[in-house]
Amino acid sequence: MTHIAFRSASELAKALRNKEISSRELLEEYLSxxxxxxxxxxxxxxxxEEEARRRALAxxxxxxxxxxxxxxxxxxxxxxxxxxxAGIRTTGGVPELAEHVPDTDADTVARLRKAGAVIFGKTxxxxxxxxxxxxxxxxxxxxxxxxxxxxxxGSSGGSAAALAxxxxxxxxxxDIAGSIRTPAHYCGVYGLKASHGIIPAHGHIPPSPxxxxxxxxxxxxxxxxxxxxxxxxxxxxxxxxPERAVAWRLELPPPxxxxxxxxxxxxxxxxxxxxxxxxxxEVMQDAVEAIRKAGAKVDDTARxxxxxxxxxxxxxxxxxxxxxxxxxxxxxxxLAMEAEEIDAVFHPRLVTQRARDWHRYDxxxxxxxxxxxxxxxxxxVLLCPVVPTAAIPHDHTPEQEDRRTTVNxxxxxxxxxxxxxxxxxxxxxxxxxxxxxxxxxxxxxxxIQIVAPYLEDRTATGFARLLRDLLGGFQPPPGYAHxxxx
Numbered sequence: 465m466t467h468i469a470f471r472s473a474s475e476l477a478k479a480l481r482n483k484e485i486s487s488r489e490l491l492e493e494y495l496s497x498x499x500x501x502x503x504x505x506x507x508x509x510x511x512x513e514e515e516a517r518r519r520a521l522a523x524x525x526x527x528x529x530x531x532x533x534x535x536x537x538x539x540x541x542x543x544x545x546x547x548x549x550a551g552i553r554t555t556g557g558v559p560e561l562a563e564h565v566p567d568t569d570a571d572t573v574a575r576l577r578k579a580g581a582v583i584f585g586k587t588x589x590x591x592x593x594x595x596x597x598x599x600x601x602x603x604x605x606x607x608x609x610x611x612x613x614x615x616x617x618g619s620s621g622g623s624a625a626a627l628a629x630x631x632x633x634x635x636x637x638x639d640i641a642g643s644i645r646t647p648a649h650y651c652g653v654y655g656l657k658a659s660h661g662i663i664p665a666h667g668h669i670p671p672s673p674x675x676x677x678x679x680x681x682x683x684x685x686x687x688x689x690x691x692x693x694x695x696x697x698x699x700x701x702x703x704x705x706p707e708r709a710v711a712w713r714l715e716l717p718p719p720x721x722x723x724x725x726x727x728x729x730x731x732x733x734x735x736x737x738x739x740x741x742x743x744x745x746e747v748m749q750d751a752v753e754a755i756r757k758a759g760a761k762v763d764d765t766a767r768x769x770x771x772x773x774x775x776x777x778x779x780x781x782x783x784x785x786x787x788x789x790x791x792x793x794x795x796x797x798x799l800a801m802e803a804e805e806i807d808a809v810f811h812p813r814l815v816t817q818r819a820r821d822w823h824r825y826d827x828x829x830x831x832x833x834x835x836x837x838x839x840x841x842x843x844x845v846l847l848c849p850v851v852p853t854a855a856i857p858h859d860h861t862p863e864q865e866d867r868r869t870t871v872n873x874x875x876x877x878x879x880x881x882x883x884x885x886x887x888x889x890x891x892x893x894x895x896x897x898x899x900x901x902x903x904x905x906x907x908x909x910x911x912i913q914i915v916a917p918y919l920e921d922r923t924a925t926g927f928a929r930l931l932r933d934l935l936g937g938f939q940p941p942p943g944y945a946h947x948x949x950x
Contacts, residue, residue: 467945469497469630470938472690473539473697476633480538483527487520487538487582490633494540494584498631501944504612507625508542508585508632509603512552516540516584523582535696537580541634544623545586546593547684548667549573556669557589557600570667572636572684572701579700581634587622592670592789593638596646596851596882598622599860607858608650609941610908614855617647623687624651629944634693636701638668640682641782642850642886645913648687648898650855652909653938654928656685656694659919660893662714664705670789680785681890689938691928694897698921716919719926720844724934725759727927730766730843737771738884741853741871743904748849748912751901751935758934768839768846769832771888775880777832778887780825783814790815808865809879833892833918840917845927847912849885850898854908889915897924899931900938 468476468485479485498508523538548554548566550573555561569577577583588598588606598621599605608616609629616625620637624647627635637644639657648655663684671677686697703714721727733748734740740748756762787795798812806812839846852871859878861867867878889896897914904910914931916924 467630467940469493470689470940470945472693473536473541473634473688474690474692477536477539477696481527481532487523487540488517490538491516491520491540491582491584494632497629498585501629501631504607505609505625505629506604506606507587507616507622507629509545509588509622510553510586512584515551516582519582523580533578533580535579535700536576536634538582539580539633540582540584541576541636542585542587542623542626542632543573543576543583543636544620544638545589546619546638546669547573547636548669548673549583549586552583552586554586554669555602556593557591557602558669559601561669561673562602564673566667566673568667571664571705573667575700576636585632587626587632587635589620589622590618593619593643594786595619595864596642597858597860605858605860608855609944610651611855614857614908615650617650617855619643620655620687621647624648624653624655627651627653627687627689628941630940634697635687636684636697637687638665638682638684639890640679640785641883641890644685644687645850645886645896645898645911646882648900649850649911650909652900652903652911652941653687653689654691654694654900655687655898656698656921656925657889657896658683658685658698658702659895659921662702662716662919662921666705681781681893682785691897691899691925691932691937694925694928695922698925716922719923720920722926724755724930727760728842728844729755729760729762730846731762731764732767732846732848733764735771737775738852738881739871740849743906744849744852744854744910747902747904747910748847751912751931752847754934755931763843766839766843768836769888771884774832774888774891775884777825777828778891779809779883780814780817780821781829781891782883782887783810784817784822784825787815787817809877809883810865829891836892836894837917844916844923846915848888848915850911850913851885852881854904854906854910885913889913892918894918895921895924897928899928901931901935
């Protein structure tokens with residue numbers, strides 16, 4: 465039997481409703497695991513134990529009276545430290561916000577609490593959620609439970625590591641450049657980068673606390689240990705922001721198909737522009753072959769867009785977003801360098817681009833989105849990687865431009881490898897579910913992106929369920945089940 469700490473949020477919520485376990489008991493289980501395992505992982509960086517205990521007790525008492533708060537009634541969970549939680553420190557990994565305690569919840573956190581969640585802690589992020597490794601000057605470095613010498617990813621790295629190690633029941637992450645999907649892939653858990661605009665983003669850092677604007681490309685989304693968790697989170701989190709709810713509602717369509725054989729599947733597992741490590745590619749190829757043997761047809765030649773073209777447009781849009789949150793000193797430095805010829809992925813000219821440049825990138829984006837829409841007339845999902853390798857070793861070289869990754873023995877640009885495949889999906893605002901599908905020969909988890917048409921998030925999560933049933937899903941990393949199975 466699966467240890468209680470490693471059950472999916474959907475299973476835990478059912479067990480709580482059926483009184484198989486109380487919220488207080490489950491909370492203490494997670495707190496005890498945090499006490500035991502967190503020193504070696506540094507994933508949960510802020511605890512709110514007493515408030516969580518009061519909330520768990522209230523949940524148990526309410527259930528005893530026959531009251532059900534919602535689908536997460538009494539479920540203990542953590543939240544990425546970039547997302548504001550009323551009364552619980554939220555730093556975004558930014559030293560200037562080290563003691564920031566919000567007065568109000570982010571819209572998403574408010575929805576989780578309304579659904580009955582018990583939020584007991586915050587999970588680590590890089591500074592300003594601007595890296596694919598989770599370390600910052602406030603809390604230090606988070607380790608991957610599959611191999612502590614490697615990163616769990618970023619920026620939702622603490623979130624993914626907490627789920628993988630069984631330190632929380634559910635998680636809320638965010639993604640502008642693979643920040644949900646890369647950690648999910650590195651840690652062997654599930655994550656959903658929702659369609660842009662369907663989950664309100666107010667209360668996320670960046671921008672600065674109190675910011676009201678919506679960041680282009682950025683989304684929030686659920687992370688869990690099963691595809692059902694993604695659907696559960698989507699049910700709770702999606703919908704109009706409060707100021708728009710007076711006028712519109714969101715009704716996401718059901719999955720396009722309910723069996724593998726009925727899905728029209730495309731696979732884009734590698735590309736000369738950003739080649740994928742052989743060990744990761746082998747796992748993805750084995751998964752696609754298993755899908756074929758299960759009776760599905762897979763088109764491995766169709767390409768909605770060019771990867772290099774997509775990457776160019778994505779970087780232009782991404783740096784347009786980034787420029788808006790830069791301080792005056794950093795922006796001034798970029799201005800001083802914009803005329804220089806520099807071999808850099810994030811060239812200063814992208815940071816200092818004019819409004820006309822951004823609008824031109826945006827027009828290219830809309831043309832590319834139209835091509836994706838045409839592609840999805842003949843295909844239901846696209847399978848592709850999120851990054852070229854499994855979890856990489858820690859590398860805290862101060863300038864990300866100076867970092868390197870190794871793919872098939874070749875030394876390459878860290879920034880390019882981390883943005884090419886993830887940005888392919890962020891740029892056209894599409895939904896993507898990350899699902900674990902196996903492990904490399906060296907034992908590291910491998911996930912695959914399941915990309916669906918815009919606003920058809922349930923097609924991605926529905927396919928993830930079928931893939932789980934075929935290949936198996938989340939598996940705990942060795943060494944983290946220290947109690948008897950409940």
